[in-house]
Amino acid sequence: MLHMTVMRCLACAFALCAAASAPAFAQNYPNKPVRLLVPFAPGGGTDTLARMISQRLSDALGQPVVVDNRPAVDGIIATELAADSPPDGYTLLIVSSSHAINPALGRKLPYNTLKDFAPITQTANQQLLLVVHPSVQASSVKELIALVKAKPGAMNYGSSSNAVALPMELFKTMTGTDIQHVPYKGSGPMLTDLLGGQIQMAIAGAVSSIPQVKAGKLRALAIGDSKRSAFLPDLPTIAEAGVPGYQASIWSGMFLPAKASRALVDRLNREVVKIVQAPDFKERLLGMGSDAVGSTPEAWGKFIETEIAKWAKIAKAAGMKAG
Numbered sequence: 001m002l003h004m005t006v007m008r009c010l011a012c013a014f015a016l017c018a019a020a021s022a023p024a025f026a027q028n029y030p031n032k033p034v035r036l037l038v039p040f041a042p043g044g045g046t047d048t049l050a051r052m053i054s055q056r057l058s059d060a061l062g063q064p065v066v067v068d069n070r071p072a073v074d075g076i077i078a079t080e081l082a083a084d085s086p087p088d089g090y091t092l093l094i095v096s097s098s099h100a101i102n103p104a105l106g107r108k109l110p111y112n113t114l115k116d117f118a119p120i121t122q123t124a125n126q127q128l129l130l131v132v133h134p135s136v137q138a139s140s141v142k143e144l145i146a147l148v149k150a151k152p153g154a155m156n157y158g159s160s161s162n163a164v165a166l167p168m169e170l171f172k173t174m175t176g177t178d179i180q181h182v183p184y185k186g187s188g189p190m191l192t193d194l195l196g197g198q199i200q201m202a203i204a205g206a207v208s209s210i211p212q213v214k215a216g217k218l219r220a221l222a223i224g225d226s227k228r229s230a231f232l233p234d235l236p237t238i239a240e241a242g243v244p245g246y247q248a249s250i251w252s253g254m255f256l257p258a259k260a261s262r263a264l265v266d267r268l269n270r271e272v273v274k275i276v277q278a279p280d281f282k283e284r285l286l287g288m289g290s291d292a293v294g295s296t297p298e299a300w301g302k303f304i305e306t307e308i309a310k311w312a313k314i315a316k317a318a319g320m321k322a323g
Helices: 004-028 045-061 075-081 099-104 143-151 163-176 187-196 206-216 264-278 277-286 297-316
Strands: 033-037 065-067 091-096 116-127 128-132 154-159 180-183 203-207 221-222 250-257 288-290
Touching: 004 277, 033 045, 033 206, 033 297, 045 065, 045 116, 045 264, 065 116, 065 180, 075 091, 075 099, 075 128, 075 180, 091 297, 116 180, 116 264, 116 297, 128 143, 128 163, 128 206, 143 221, 143 250, 154 163, 154 187, 154 250, 163 203, 163 297, 180 250, 187 203, 203 206, 203 264, 250 264, 250 297, 264 277, 277 288
Parallel strands: 033 065, 033 091, 154 180, 154 203
Antiparallel strands: 091 250, 116 250, 116 288, 128 203, 128 221
């Protein structure tokens, strides 16, 4: 009995120490530089956002937040590295839509997308625009649908990645249209052919397409998200323009390795949400064709689950698989 009583006391003591150490850890964190893994090359949209956040997060945490670019294999290399890192807050990961599209396409991954990461927050949405070459005789989504249906299989669209191919496949499924897919290895070559009229249309990221729309070289018919964007308030959504229920965007968000403490998740969530919701930060994002988000960890985790299920269904209907 005495032995059992001693063991219970020790167990209680350890529990109290653990509870007391969590706030202390959160307060003392960090005491060395923090690494922010980016699964893409420098200069892209996700990298630019990561650098904007890292600058302000460094100030908030009192330690350098160093961007570490690990481009390769649709973001898998950097994501695996994050999954294998200690959950101590010194390795963070920022991802884009490919984080959900990789498992949706049935790709074999060296990590579990849902179980190996602790969600921090969704950071931003980059809007997608449905754009056509000026020679296309359609000035609205309904006119485009009618035109394509009159010439099934005769028109084509370009994509620079699965993250923008799947939104067009969703459009095709929801409208019952037959549009041929022409894949490209980057947004630059795709835009070159679209501007030259070799392909007729695309659902493209706002960052690359808005300058061409403003220059009159492309015609924007609608925006892919479920609500209009502040940077193009007069442009209807695809849902408003004739395809009810349509929604697609290129998003980004941040994770810690799984098993990170709740105190650590909450601390980083507060700091990052404060950063992306700052008025000047939001204004800068708008100039890039993106909207700031800043969600709870729970909402961000649920969002990933929903995106995987959504795009897996579209990929299956389109017959798309990981290359």
